[in-house]
Each structure stands twice: as structure tokens, then as C-alpha cells.
Amino acid sequence: MAEDSGLRKKIEKHLLSIQKPSRYIGGEVGSVVKDKSRVDVRFAFCFPDTYDIGMSHLGMKILYSLTNERENYWCERCFAPGVDFEKIMRENDIPLYALESLDPIRDFDFIGFTMQYELSYTNVLNMLDLAGIPIFSRDRTEELTQIVVAGGPCVCNPEPLADFFDIFILGEGEEVNLELMDLYNEMKQQGAKRIDFLRRAAHIGGVYVPQFYHFSYKDDGTIESVSVSDGAPETVTKRIIKDFDSVYYPDNFVVPFTEIVHDRVSVEVLRGCIRGCRFCQAGFIYRPFREKEPDTICSETKALCENTGYDEVSLASLSTSDHSGIDPMLTKLLEYTEKERINLSLPSLRVDNFSESLLEKIKKVRKSGLTFAAEGGTQRLRDVINKNVTEEEIMNTCGIAFRGGYSSVKLYFMMGLPTETDEDIVGIAELAQRIIDLFYSIEDRPKGRGVQVSVSCATFVPKPFTPFQFEPQDTREMIEHKQKLLMDSVRTRKIKVSYHNPDVSLLEVVLAKGDRRLCRVVYAAWKRGCKFDSWDEHFRFDKWLEAFEECGVDPGFYAHRRFEYDEILPWDHLDYLVSKEFFIRENRTARQNKTTPNCRERCSGCGVNKRVGRDCF
Amino acid sequence: MSSAVMRLRAVFEKSGRAKYISHLDLNRFMLRTFRRSGLPVWYTEGFNPHPYYSFALALSLGYESSCEIMDFNLTEEMPLDEVRDRLNAVMPEGMRVLSVSEQRLKITAITSAEYSFSLVTEQPEELYAALQELMAQPEILVEKKTKKGIKTVDIRPDIDIVSCEKSGDSVDIAVRLPAGTQTNYNPSLLIGSLRDFCDIPFEEENIKRTKILCENNEIFS
Numbered sequence: 037m038a039e040d041s042g043l044r045k046k047i048e049k050h051l052l053s054i055q056k057p058s059r060y061i062g063g064e065v066g067s068v069v070k071d072k073s074r075v076d077v078r079f080a081f082c083f084p085d086t087y088d089i090g091m092s093h094l095g096m097k098i099l100y101s102l103t104n105e106r107e108n109y110w111c112e113r114c115f116a117p118g119v120d121f122e123k124i125m126r127e128n129d130i131p132l133y134a135l136e137s138l139d140p141i142r143d144f145d146f147i148g149f150t151m152q153y154e155l156s157y158t159n160v161l162n163m164l165d166l167a168g169i170p171i172f173s174r175d176r177t178e179e180l181t182q183i184v185v186a187g188g189p190c191v192c193n194p195e196p197l198a199d200f201f202d203i204f205i206l207g208e209g210e211e212v213n214l215e216l217m218d219l220y221n222e223m224k225q226q227g228a229k230r231i232d233f234l235r236r237a238a239h240i241g242g243v244y245v246p247q248f249y250h251f252s253y254k255d256d257g258t259i260e261s262v263s264v265s266d267g268a269p270e271t272v273t274k275r276i277i278k279d280f281d282s283v284y285y286p287d288n289f290v291v292p293f294t295e296i297v298h299d300r301v302s303v304e305v306l307r308g309c310i311r312g313c314r315f316c317q318a319g320f321i322y323r324p325f326r327e328k329e330p331d332t333i334c335s336e337t338k339a340l341c342e343n344t345g346y347d348e349v350s351l352a353s354l355s356t357s358d359h360s361g362i363d364p365m366l367t368k369l370l371e372y373t374e375k376e377r378i379n380l381s382l383p384s385l386r387v388d389n390f391s392e393s394l395l396e397k398i399k400k401v402r403k404s405g406l407t408f409a410a411e412g413g414t415q416r417l418r419d420v421i422n423k424n425v426t427e428e429e430i431m432n433t434c435g436i437a438f439r440g441g442y443s444s445v446k447l448y449f450m451m452g453l454p455t456e457t458d459e460d461i462v463g464i465a466e467l468a469q470r471i472i473d474l475f476y477s478i479e480d481r482p483k484g485r486g487v488q489v490s491v492s493c494a495t496f497v498p499k500p501f502t503p504f505q506f507e508p509q510d511t512r513e514m515i516e517h518k519q520k521l522l523m524d525s526v527r528t529r530k531i532k533v534s535y536h537n538p539d540v541s542l543l544e545v546v547l548a549k550g551d552r553r554l555c556r557v558v559y560a561a562w563k564r565g566c567k568f569d570s571w572d573e574h575f576r577f578d579k580w581l582e583a584f585e586e587c588g589v590d591p592g593f594y595a596h597r598r599f600e601y602d603e604i605l606p607w608d609h610l611d612y613l614v615s616k617e618f619f620i621r622e623n624r625t626a627r628q629n630k631t632t633p634n635c636r637e638r639c640s641g642c643g644v645n646k647r648v649g650r651d652c653f
Numbered sequence: 654m655s656s657a658v659m660r661l662r663a664v665f666e667k668s669g670r671a672k673y674i675s676h677l678d679l680n681r682f683m684l685r686t687f688r689r690s691g692l693p694v695w696y697t698e699g700f701n702p703h704p705y706y707s708f709a710l711a712l713s714l715g716y717e718s719s720c721e722i723m724d725f726n727l728t729e730e731m732p733l734d735e736v737r738d739r740l741n742a743v744m745p746e747g748m749r750v751l752s753v754s755e756q757r758l759k760i761t762a763i764t765s766a767e768y769s770f771s772l773v774t775e776q777p778e779e780l781y782a783a784l785q786e787l788m789a790q791p792e793i794l795v796e797k798k799t800k801k802g803i804k805t806v807d808i809r810p811d812i813d814i815v816s817c818e819k820s821g822d823s824v825d826i827a828v829r830l831p832a833g834t835q836t837n838y839n840p841s842l843l844i845g846s847l848r849d850f851c852d853i854p855f856e857e858e859n860i861k862r863t864k865i866l867c868e869n870n871e872i873f874s
Binding site for chain 2 (some may be wrong): 052
């Protein structure tokens with residue numbers, strides 16, 4: 037066990053006066069403690085939200101274990117403190133620290149954030165501030181230490197964060213993270229300066245050093261050009277793991293004492309997605325589609341269950357039922373989990389390939405409701421977004437589920453999709469009603485219970501690296517009209533409708549599609565006290581509007597304007613393997629209400645296979 | 654369904670970082686500990702089978718203990734030391750099983766528990782005197798939360814100061830208080846009363862349960 041830093045006593049003095057103190061002291065089963073005198077590179081893996089949320093994140097678990105496999109590297113965890121503890125930290129000069137050593141993260145070599153959602157951006161600034169690390173990259177020391185990096189889906193357009201980070205890591209981190217640390221270790225021993233390291237790091241595939249890229253803008257506010265300095269490459273290409281079946285996967289997780297959001301073993305079954313839903317960023321940025329063998333999945337499940345003691349396993353993927361070996365996989369997994377009294381849960385099932393035998397299997401493992409992402413209320417709109425699900429399939433699946441004893445169904449929709457009309461909104465209510473009618477038409481439906489259809493409507497957020505990246509978001513007025521229309525179209529209490537806050541969606545789209553001029557806004561918003569923007573009770577839209585105002589930035593320019601096909605987009609110099617031509621083609625196809633088949637049926641030429649140098653199927 | 658062939662009682666230590674594990678979290682923690690250990694623990698029967706284990710007394714968040722008691726059953730015979738070692742092999746820092754034995758007395762036999770703690774102060778002499786004076790009172794009334802609401806009780810007859818020593822910057826106390834299925838007093842009741850009774854600033858530290866006792870102040874086992 038490493039020596040305690042002086043911080044421990046200071047922290048413990050206050051722990052009993054705050055909520056869930058075990059989140060702030062480490063020592064969990066599975067946490068990795070090393071002797072820091074024998075460690076060359078220290079990495080603080082930071083999740084810009086609270087422990088309960090961050091500890092649920094699979095990517096952190098993978099990269100944590102992977103880094104710690106290397107004897108001379110030490111990866112520790114760090115989370116945003118809750119508001120109560122932050123106050124105590126600030127009042128008592130407790131800097132942000134990592135949970136394993138309880139050492140301040142400002143003394144680390146790498147401070148790495150995972151950017152999972154746009155609404156966590158202000159938390160990054162707040163955490164850097166709590167750590168005593170200069171918030172702007174340009175203000176940091178010239179010495180080679182305190183390199184602030186970020187990865188995760190949001191860094192596919194990292195420009196609204198560009199001023200705060202030294203490095204963005206694009207794509208999958210299993211290889212590039214270690215390459216970056218190796219280079220750092222080598223250069224640190226040579227006594228190199230920060231800038232020397234950044235210049236060389238920029239030549240590692242997937243490494244984007246934003247300070248070497250310079251934007252100029254036209255009078256109309258769009259991007260004129262991006263120039264590159266310091267010998268950095270013109271475009272940075274994301275990293276992928278070629279041999280996914282044999283990629284490193286941890287055989288142990290840190291097991292929290294306190295309950296977290298996803299408190300279970302999580303086993304990744306596939307990466308990428310064959311579907312190509314046009315709104316879905318994950319469906320494009322994680323391409324190509326790669327699967328793990330059922331045997332690999334089973335042995336990883338077994339190792340994790342034995343080492344953590346969890347009695348629940350969840351299969352992680354974008355669409356588990358698209359695994360080509362789903363049936364043998366589940367048969368094998370259930371053999372083990374039933375014997376060991378482990379619950380198996382399967383999120384991310386699709387409506388269209390939901391067979392009766394599959395339902396039989398999942399019935400054994402969960403008794404709660406079923407959730408379907410229908411996304412659009414009419415077939416025309418579902419075709420536009422390429423959600424290749426027909427009403428017949430939805431009805432079939434619901435029928436199977438009702439006959440199988442289910443009586444509640446949750447449907448996810450989006451509002452404000454491209455080409456959407458009032459008819460599509462009314463269609464949501466009509467679809468929900470037909471599901472109710474279906475329930476009562478089934479002879480052997482569950483008795484003694486009423487049917488419940490929950491409709492959850494999010495506001496559509498166009499995202500970079502999707503065919504809808506060019507699209508504007510509906511204005512607040514348009515969304516409010518559609519919400520009212522939907523409420524008026526629902527005539528039974530068996531249908532429950534819920535919405536997302538449209539102000540939140542507006543901020544999401546601005547931060548998702550924004551350029552480097554947004555950095556000042558993020559900073560100004562944080563200065564005004566914005567943090568935990570994804571939490572209803574903390575979200576302060578008024579403060580954000582003030583920040584936009586102060587910086588002279590019009591959120592509508594990013595949110596409600598159509599980005600032209602020939603416009604230089606803020607993320608055009610970043611390469612996620614799918615070509616821009618493909619996105620333009622898909623955008624046009626969408627406008628003709630036409631679908632594109634899934635990748636297994638037919639290759640639609642997104643470009644990934646050419647770039648990777650092999651066919652996906 | 655296998656039946657319980659060994660009815661066991663573990664005495665375990667909860668110290669250091671582990672003192673921040675709440676009682677609710679301790680339940681979940683033990684479930685996973687048993688699963689990691691691979692011990693043949695007996696599961697409850699019924700609709701939702703789960704490993705059976707039961708804690709004799711709840712321990713307040715932030716208290717350490719050298720004498721926590723947990724009962725559980727095994728479905729196979731096994732040397733007691735092996736049971737202890739297999740649990741310890743999968744326990745984190747601060748949690749340690751000290752012994753495993755057959756269950757002797759029923760949990761209902763528990764009558765009291767002993768605690769030790771320090772009151773850190775710049776005026777140990779005065780605080781020591783204040784405590785003596787408090788204990789000399791005919792009654793010490795405190796408000797205690799019960800299921801029926803707040804009621805006022807006299808805790809004086811039930812407080813048994815085992816030792817009380819003053820040092821350079823603290824008063825170190827060992828106290829025996831009622832515990833078990835009927836009445837449970839927590840050292841914070843006494844500490845709170847002392848704080849109300851005198852104006853000497855102090856902070857309590859290192860509260861630790863040191864003994865769980867049954868009739869005649871014998872160690873419960």
C-alpha cells in the first residue's frame with residue numbers, strides 16, 4: 037500500500053458531513069494501488085460527473101485495467117464531487133484528488149477526461165479549477181507534466197473544448213493511450229518540454245493537438261479555412277482495434293461500496309452497428325462493425341463475475357440482437373448464469389429481429405417492462421431516419437411480449453426530425469393507441485392488469501458524423517407546438533407521455549455542432565456557476581443565455597441554421613473513416629423518404645471498409 | 654435445495670476506509686464477498702433465493718469496530734479457519750474476519766456493547782471535569798427518535814463509563830451502552846449530552862465498537 041498523502045486526514049475530517057462518503061475515499065474491492073516511487077507515469081482518469089454515474093462507465097473500466105497492467109504506469113480514478121463536498125473542498129483547500137492514492141491530480145502526468153455527453157463540458161472546467169490546474173491549455177506550464185487529454189464520443193467534434201485540452205484522442209483508446217504514455221515516458225526521461233512532446237504526439241495516429249490547428253472565418257460566420265502548424269497532419273484519423281475478439285478486456289472491475297447507476301458486470305459483445313439510423317452518431321463513429329466470439333464473451337463474463345462477486349451481468353453493445361451468434365451466445369451464457377444464480381440483462385434489443393425463442397430466453401432473466409426505440413410516429417418518417425422498423429414488426433413484437441406476460445411497453449420517439457409534419461406527431465399517439473388495441477385483442481393476454489404504454493419524446497439533436505449533421509434543430513416554438521399537438525392527440529390514460537426539456541436539447545446541439553468560438557461561451561457559463569448541466573436541478577439556461585450574450589455568440593447560428601454540403605464543418609479535419617460524401621448522399625436519400633439497407637444486407641459504401649482495408653462482412 | 658449444515662458466526666473488523674461503508678451498503682458488500690469467496694453459502698428458499706446472512710447489530714456510519722458479528726450458513730462441512738481465510742482473501746482494506754465459530758447464543762441474548770472514543774479538546778482538564786459532573790446528574794434527558802416520533806428518555810441509568818482518561822489534548826473514554834433487540838444507545842447520545850451540558854469546544858474522534866456483550870457482561874459469541 038502506498039503511503040497516504042497528507043490529504044487523507046483533511047478529507048476524512050469532513051466525510052461524515054456529506055452524502056455517500058464512500059464515494060470520496062477509495063479503497064474499493066478491485067481498485068489498484070501501486071507504490072508510486074516505482075511508477076513512471078501517473079494517469080488520472082477523470083469522469084466529469086459524480087461517482088455514481090462515472091463508475092458505471094465501461095470505457096473507464098477497460099482503460100483503467102489496461103493501463104494498470106503496465107507495472108510502471110498507474111491509472112487512478114477521479115470524479116466530480118457532489119455540490120456538498122465541492123463546497124467543503126473549496127472552503128478547506130482540498131484540491132481535487134484521485135481515489136487510489138488520494139494525491140492531488142495536479143501532480144499527475146496525464147489528466148484524462150472521457151467526454152460522453154455535451155452537458156458535462158462545464159464540469160471539466162470545474163474539475164480543472166478544483167484541481168488547481170490552469171483551465172486554458174495556453175496557461176499551463178512549459179514543463180512536461182499535467183497533460184490534459186480527452187477521449188470519448190464527444191471528441192469527434194472537440195472544438196468547443198479545444199482551448200481547454202492539450203490533446204484529444206480520437207477513436208478507441210486501447211492502443212493509442214499506451215502509445216501516448218510510452219512517448220511521454222521516453223521524452224520525460226530525456227527532459228523534454230511540453231511543446232516538444234505535443235509536436236511528436238501529433239504524429240501518433242488518432243492524436244489531435246488542437247493548438248496546432250487554426251481556424252479563420254468568413255463574414256457570414258462560417259469557416260473560411262483551417263491551417264495547420266508545427267508539422268501536425270492535415271487530418272487526424274480515429275483509431276480502431278482491428279482484432280476486436282482478442283482486444284484486451286478486464287477480468288476485474290472496481291466494485292463500489294455505494295450503489296451506482298449500472299451496478300453490475302458489463303461485457304462488451306460487439307462494436308459498431310450495421311444499421312445506419314441517420315440520426316445516430318454512435319452508429320457511424322464506432323464503425324466498422326466487429327463482434328466477439330460467443331466463447332470469448334462467456335469466458336469474460338465468467339471471469340468478471342467470479343472476481344467481482346456481482347450477481348448481475350449486462351451485455352453491452354449498440355444492438356445486441358445484431359450479433360450473428362446471439363442464440364448460441366445466450367444459450368451458453370444462460371447455462372452459466374442460471375447455475376450461478378446470476379441475472380442476465382440484455383439492453384439494446386431491436387424490434388425487428390426479436391424472435392420468440394429470444395423472448396423465451398430473456399423472459400428467464402428479466403421481468404420488468406420492454407423498451408422499444410420506434411423513434412418516428414409514421415412509416416414515412418421512420419424511412420426518412422432509416423430506422424428500418426415497420427409498424428408490423430412493432431406490432432408483432434408487442435404481440436409476442438403481451439402473450440409472453442408483459443403488460444407494459446415503453447416507446448422512445450424523437451421530435452423535430454427532418455421533414456417532420458404534424459401528421460408524424462399525431463402518428464405517435466396513433467401508434468401507441470394501436471398497441472393498446474392490440475393488447476385487448478389478445479385472448480391470452482396477462483389478466484388482472486391494465487396495459488401501459490409509455491411514450492418518451494426527446495427533441496432531435498443533429499450530431500456531427502451523421503447524415504443529419506447538416507440539419508437544423510427545431511426552434512423552441514416548433515417543439516412546443518408539437519408537444520401540445522401530441523398531448524391533444526392522446527385520449528387515454530393508458531398512454532403516458534413524457535418529454536425532454538427543449539432548452540437542454542438546444543444547448544446539446546450547439547455544443548455538439550459548435551466551433552472553437554464556443555470555448556469562450558463554455559468558460560463564461562462556467563464562470564456564471566453552470567455545472568452539472570445534465571442534472572435538471574442544476575441546469576441554468578438563463579446563465580447560458582447570458583454567456584452567449586456576453587460572448588456575442590448566437591446559439592441559433594449553430595442550432596437552427598442548415599449547414600451547407602460544401603461548407604467547411606468544424607469537424608472536417610477529423611476523420612472517422614466514414615466519408616463526408618456518404619453523409620451527403622444519405623442526407624439526400626433521406627429527403628426522398630428512402631431507406632438504406634443495413635450493412636449485412638448490402639454495403640452502402642460509407643467508405644470504412646476501404647479505409648480499414650477489408651470487407652466488413 | 655441444499656440444507657444448512659453449518660451455522661456459523663463471524664467476528665469481523667471494520668476499520669480505516671471501510672468505516673464509510675453504510676449498513677445498507679454493507680449488506681450488498683457481503684453478498685459480493687460471499688460470491689467472490691466461492692464458499693458454499695446457504696441460500697434462502699422461496700421466490701427470490703439469496704444468500705442468507707445477518708448482522709447482529711447495525712454500526713453507525715463512520716464508526717470503526719473490532720467486534721462486528723455476522724451469522725451465515727454453509728451447505729457443506731469445512732474447517733472454520735478455512736472459512737475465515739477464504740473470506741479474508743477477498744476482503745478489501747479495513748475489512749477482516751477475525752474468527753469464525755459455530756453460533757452459540759441467539760442474537761437476542763445481546764444486552765450491551767462497549768465503545769471507545771476520544772474527545773479532542775484544548776481543555777482536557779475542564780472537559781474531564783465536565784464529564785464527571787454530567788455523570789453525577791440524577792438524570793440525563795435526551796431526545797431520541799423512535800418509530801413513533803421523538804420522545805424524551807433518561808439515559809443516565811444505562812450509561813456505564815468503563816474508563817475515562819485525560820491526555821495532553823483529549824479525553825479518552827470507554828463506555829458500555831445498551832444494545833440488542835430492545836434498546837440501542839449510540840455513543841453520540843452521550844457526546845451530544847456533554848456538548849449541551851458544557852461550553853467546552855471538542856471534537857469526537859475514533860469512535861469504535863470494541864465489545865458486544867450478553868448477560869453478566871460476557872463477550873457474546
